[in-house]
Amino acid sequence: VTRTAALVPAAGRGERLGPGAPKALRELGGAPLLVHAVRALAAATAVDLVVVAAPAGSTAEVAALLAGEPAAPRPAAPVRVVAGGETRQASVAAALAAVDDDVDVVLVHDAARPLAPSALADAVVAAVRAGHPAVVPGLPVVDTVKRVDGTGRVLATVPRADLRAVQTPQGFRADVLRRAHAAAAASPGAPATDDAGLVEALGLPVHVVPGHEEALKVTRPLDLVLAAALLARRAGAGPA
Amino acid sequence: VTRTAALVPAAGRGERLGPGAPKALRELGGAPLLVHAVRALAAATAVDLVVVAAPAGSTAEVAALLAGEPAAPRPAAPVRVVAGGETRQASVAAALAAVDDDVDVVLVHDAARPLAPSALADAVVAAVRAGHPAVVPGLPVVDTVKRVDGTGRVLATVPRADLRAVQTPQGFRADVLRRAHAAAAASPGAPATDDAGLVEALGLPVHVVPGHEEALKVTRPLDLVLAAALLARRAGAGPA
Numbered sequence: 001v002t003r004t005a006a007l008v009p010a011a012g013r014g015e016r017l018g019p020g021a022p023k024a025l026r027e028l029g030g031a032p033l034l035v036h037a038v039r040a041l042a043a044a045t046a047v048d049l050v051v052v053a054a055p056a057g058s059t060a061e062v063a064a065l066l067a068g069e070p071a072a073p074r075p076a077a078p079v080r081v082v083a084g085g086e087t088r089q090a091s092v093a094a095a096l097a098a099v100d101d102d103v104d105v106v107l108v109h110d111a112a113r114p115l116a117p118s119a120l121a122d123a124v125v126a127a128v129r130a131g132h133p134a135v136v137p138g139l140p141v142v143d144t145v146k147r148v149d150g151t152g153r154v155l156a157t158v159p160r161a162d163l164r165a166v167q168t169p170q171g172f173r174a175d176v177l178r179r180a181h182a183a184a185a186a187s188p189g190a191p192a193t194d195d196a197g198l199v200e201a202l203g204l205p206v207h208v209v210p211g212h213e214e215a216l217k218v219t220r221p222l223d224l225v226l227a228a229a230l231l232a233r234r235a236g237a238g239p240a
Numbered sequence: 241v242t243r244t245a246a247l248v249p250a251a252g253r254g255e256r257l258g259p260g261a262p263k264a265l266r267e268l269g270g271a272p273l274l275v276h277a278v279r280a281l282a283a284a285t286a287v288d289l290v291v292v293a294a295p296a297g298s299t300a301e302v303a304a305l306l307a308g309e310p311a312a313p314r315p316a317a318p319v320r321v322v323a324g325g326e327t328r329q330a331s332v333a334a335a336l337a338a339v340d341d342d343v344d345v346v347l348v349h350d351a352a353r354p355l356a357p358s359a360l361a362d363a364v365v366a367a368v369r370a371g372h373p374a375v376v377p378g379l380p381v382v383d384t385v386k387r388v389d390g391t392g393r394v395l396a397t398v399p400r401a402d403l404r405a406v407q408t409p410q411g412f413r414a415d416v417l418r419r420a421h422a423a424a425a426a427s428p429g430a431p432a433t434d435d436a437g438l439v440e441a442l443g444l445p446v447h448v449v450p451g452h453e454e455a456l457k458v459t460r461p462l463d464l465v466l467a468a469a470l471l472a473r474r475a476g477a478g479p480a
Binding site for chain 1: 376378381382383384385386387388389392393394395396397398400402403404405406407432433434436437440445446447448449453454457459460462465466468469470473
């Protein structure tokens with residue numbers, strides 16, 4: 001039975017990485033970021049189906065890219081590719097519309113977090129199945145954080161002990177994520193920066209579980225250097 | 241004339257990196273973190289003197305470690321080593337007490353940020369000399385940040401457009417930093433996480449200038465992997 005689906009919005013451009021391929025298709029260690037991300041989700045014990053939202057004109061290409069994936073260490077979950085939307089939120093909604101009715105838990109994962117371990121997806125799903133309607137992985141904030149005004153003057157140092165830098169995959173009861181997206185679509189405003197934010201807007205509780213350092217987001221060119229070093233370390237050939 | 245001094249508190253333990261050498265003496269690419277940090281400061285055009293606060297029993301060893309540094313590309317600024325204190329704040333105060341009276345601008349830099357470029361030190365000094373009494377480098381926060389309660393429940397997503405993750409070197413008018421440290425020493429409370437916080441506590445303005453991605457803080461074992469990758473990239477032999 002298909003009970004847990006992982007959604008991957010991958011229709012965005014990622015301008016901060018500079019001109020070139022769409023962000024999800026940037027290469028890391030010989031494979032696009034999206035392939036790394038989907039491979040880890042499909043290998044997670046808790047994931048039964050992966051749905052990728054690709055750029056509307058590129059669904060066949062993206063499906064071909066993902067088709068050749070090896071099914072080790074266990075038969076990997078099947079991958080479906082659908083057309084995404086104009087925004088990240090629209091792409092998640094499109095992927096959500098493509099999951100079967102018997103799916104009761106949904107993960108949403110950034111293609112730009114290629115090295116999030118399968119075990120992180122499993123831990124998030126477990127926390128949802130333990131009773132939390134919405135779960136996000138998060139790490140403590142290690143840098144001192146200050147709030148500034150428009151001129152660059154510091155207004156305050158932000159207490160950071162209770163801050164968490166949140167990552168993906170985020171996990172949801174399927175009905176909760178559907179309600180959150182329906183409500184967001186009905187009230188156009190500033191888009192939330194993550195799916196949990198849409199659930200918070202409904203007034204429902206969101207729970208944080210420990211994140212993983214390797215689930216970093218590849219946003220800037222520097223991040224690709226860091227991700228490559230981590231990938232090399234996994235292969236037992238780290239630069240250190 | 242010696243007009244700008246850079247202070248490096250390096251007397252801490254750095255437990256988060258695991259057992260072993262004090263944090264500042266961890267190796268990165270064949271040299272301790274502290275050596276990298278001091279080398280970059282001493283090479284900065286704007287820096288005339290570097291003062292390192294070492295563990296009280298290790299000043300001679302630390303001085304020997306720093307003595308062999310090459311003086312390229314320009315004659316590097318001289319380096320002094322003094323005994324640090326029990327806390328980071330006490331070590332900064334000890335280093336500050338060791339600078340000459342004609343020093344009018346002071347930088348404070350973490351030994352744990354080994355790859356902060358010399359140009360970042362120069363930019364911070366320039367902003368102080370342009371009239372800001374206190375200057376910190378800062379980067380936008382790219383992750384979604386949430387505030388949690390003691391049970392891990394999300395209280396709110398923190399608006400991040402006006403947040404900056406601040407780095408070092410931080411720069412100060414020498415008289416301002418002296419006043420800030422004197423006030424902090426006189427009012428024992430929760431220690432500030434950075435020197436700019438002490439200036440904020442005086443009610444004086446702190447200005448943020450653009451930080452640098454390579455000025456990352458080496459806090460966890462993972463950070464050493466990342467720093468090694470950056471160092472390899474600088475050497476033209478990156479792992480990507």
